[in-house]
Amino acid sequence: MPRTIIVSNRLPLRAELHENGYQFKASEGGLATGLGSIYREGDNVWLGWPGKEFKDNQEQKQVRKELAKANMAPVFLNQDDLDGYYLGFSNQTLWPAFHYFVQYITYNEEQWEAYVRVNQKFADAILELADPNCRIWIHDYQLMLVPKMLRDKMPEASIGYFQHIPFPSYEVFRMLPWRKELLEGVLGSDFLGFHTYDDMRHFLSCVHRLTDYEYRSNTISVNGRHVEADALPMGIDYAKYAEQARDPETLAIVDKYRKAIGNQRVILSVDRLDYSKGIPDRLTAFRKFLEQNPAYHGKVSLILIVVPSRHRVPSYGRLKDDVDELVGKINGYFSDMNWQPIHYFYRSFSLPELSAFYVMSDVAMITPIRDGMNLVCKEYIASRTQRDGVLILSEMAGSAKELSESILVNPNDQKTLTQSIGQALELSKEEMGRRMAIMQETLQNYNIFHWVNFFTENLDRVKAEQAKMHTVSLNDQQRKKIVDAYKSASQRLLLLDYDGTLVDFHTDPSKSVPDAELRDVLEKLMSNPKTEIAIISGRPASFLEEHLGNYPIAMAAEHGMWFKKKEGQWRVNPNIPNDKSWKDEARKVINFYVARTPGSFLEEKEHSLVWHYRKVERGLAAFRSSELNSHLRHKLADKEIEVMSGNAVIEVKPKASNKGKAALRLKNLFKPDFVLAAGDDQTDEYIFEVLNPDDYSIKVGNGVTHAGLYVQDSQEIRLLLKELADLD
Structure with a gap:
C-alpha cells in the first residue's frame, strides 16, 4: 500500500501544558475517528497545525518528536500567520462567501497574501514527507492552494481534496478577486469530493465559466490531466454513538439531568457559534411557539448549547451578544418559579455529557441557514436506540439530502419553523419509529468508514484511469509498430475525422477543403484492396459529398446523423427523432x-x-x-x-447519434483486423472510447484523451498516412 499523508488545518488533538512539557490529547471529532483507520497505520501520517504557537526551536523539536509517536507531523504557524490566513482570509472571506453571507465578506489583499504564504508552508511540509508514490489527502477550504503547489513540484503525485463546507454558486464565487487562483489550486488534485451534488455542480459551473478547461459529466481536462469531482456525503461512526447512548456513564448523567430539569419535554439545539447556524432565527421561532401555544408553558424546555468559536472575529462577537439578549428576553418574559423555557450553555461538553443530551431530548432542532453537512443531527439519530425522538432539520444542511424522513424546514420561513415545533411534539410514537428506523438504516450503511474507503478508492481509481489514458507521442518506435501491424493485416480500416485532423482549421469553415496533397494520399490508400477509409465528421453531408463524394469511401456526417456506404446514397440515422x-x-x-x-x-x-x-x-x-x-x-x-x-x-x-456509434457501425460493416482512428477534439473521444485495446488511436494535440497516441498537428497525421499509402 502507498504511504498516505492526511493534511488538514488543525491536527486532531489539542496541546496541554504540564510540568514536564506539552501533552497532546486526541479530539473525538468525526473526521479524526474515520481517518484513524488510515493515519495510524504503518508510516502514514497526519499533518497540520498543532493548535498552539511554538516559537522556540527546542520546543518545536520536542513537539515534533511527541507527535511522531502518534503518526502526526506539525506545521508551525506564528500569530501573524493565524491572524491573516485563518482568522482573516479563511474565516472572513472564504467562510462567509461559501455560506452565502456576502455581507460579511472582506476583500483584503494582505490577508490573501497570508493565505498564500501559509498554504505554501503546508505544501513545503508535505514535500518533506512525500515521495512520488504516496497518496496525499487534503481537507477543506483553508488549504485550497496546496494541491497545485504540490502538483507543480510532484507532477505524478496522487492528490485528493475534500471540501467540508458548501461550495457556492457561480454568482457568489465570481465576487472573489482571487477566484481563478482558488480554482486552479484545488484542480491540482486528481479527485475532489463534496458533500452534496449541488456543491459539486456549483464547482463544475465555476470551473466551466472561469477557466479554459473543458469538462464532460464530472470529469475535467486540466492541462492534459484527467480530474474528477464527485458527491460523497460524510457519515459518522454510528456504532460509537449508539454504544455511548447505552453506556452506564451516559445513563447516570441522563438521570442527573432529568432530575434537574423536571418533568419536561426537551428540545435540543447544539451548534458552534456561527452566523450560518441560524441560532437567532431558531430562538425567535421558539418564542413564537410559546406565544401561540400557552398549553405548553411549563411542559417543554429548550436546551441551547452554543460552542464558543472565533471570538476574535467581530461578527461573531455581535452574534454572541444577539443570542445572549434573545435568551434573556425569552426567559425573562415566560419563566415562572417552577419553569425556565431555555437552558443556555455557552461551552462545549464531553462525549458522555453530549450523549446524555441526545438520549434525553424528545426533539433535536438543527436548522442552520447554510451548512455543508452537519453531523450533530446524525449523532442524535444514532443515539436514539429506542427508535423514538424527532429531528427537525434545515433543508439547507447537506445532511437533509440523506435524512428526508426528518421534519424538513426552510430556516428562513419563520411561520413553518414555528409550526415544526408543534408538529414534532405531537408526532405519534408509531410515526416516530417509522421515520427513525429509515434514517438509522441509512446512517448505518453509509458511515464514516464507508466514506473514507469510498474516497480513497475513487482517488486510486482516477489515478489508474489517468495511467490508462496516458498518451504517448507518436515517435519512431510507435510509428514502426503501426506500420508493421498495417503491413501484416488482411483487412484495414482507417477511421478519420476531417477538420483539424485531415485539414487545418480555417476561420471560414467552407474554405477548409481537401488540397491536392490530401487527395493524392487518399487516392493511394483507397487503391489498395486491403484498405478501407471512413470519414467520420461533424460536417454536413452536403459538404462531404461535394468534396469527397466521388471517392469509394464510407462517410458519416453530422456525428453519425447521416451515413453513406462506399457505394450508394446518403441515409439518415433511423434513430434520429422526427421532432425538431x-x-x-x-x-x-x-x-x-x-x-x-x-x-x-x-x-x-x-x-x-x-x-x-x-x-x-x-x-x-x-x-x-x-x-x-x-x-x-x-x-x-x-x-x-x-x-x-x-x-x-x-x-x-x-443524443441518438455520436461518432462512437458511427465507428462501431463501420467496424461491424468492414470487420477489419487492423483499425487506425484519428481525431482532434472532444467529439472524437466517442470513437476512441469504443475501440478495442489492440486498435490504434491518435489524438491531434496533447490533452486528456482515450487515444493511445498523440501528434502535434494534422501534418503529422498526413505524414503517417503517406507512409501507409506507399505500402502494399
Missing part, C-alpha cells in the same frame, strides 16, 4: 449570443446547430462559450439533446 422543435429554442439562444459576440456565427445543419467562435477575441470567446454552453444545457435539459464543446465550436444535436 428543439431547434427553434436552441436557435433563439444561439442567435442571441451571435448578436452579442462579434466574429461568431451560427451554422445550421439538418439535424444539428453549430455556434462557431474561432474568429472571436480569446477572452470574450472563453466567457461567451461557457455562458452559451450553460444556457443551452439549461434550456434543453428536458429533451434528448446533447450540447458538445468542440474546437472553437459548440454543437447541439440529438
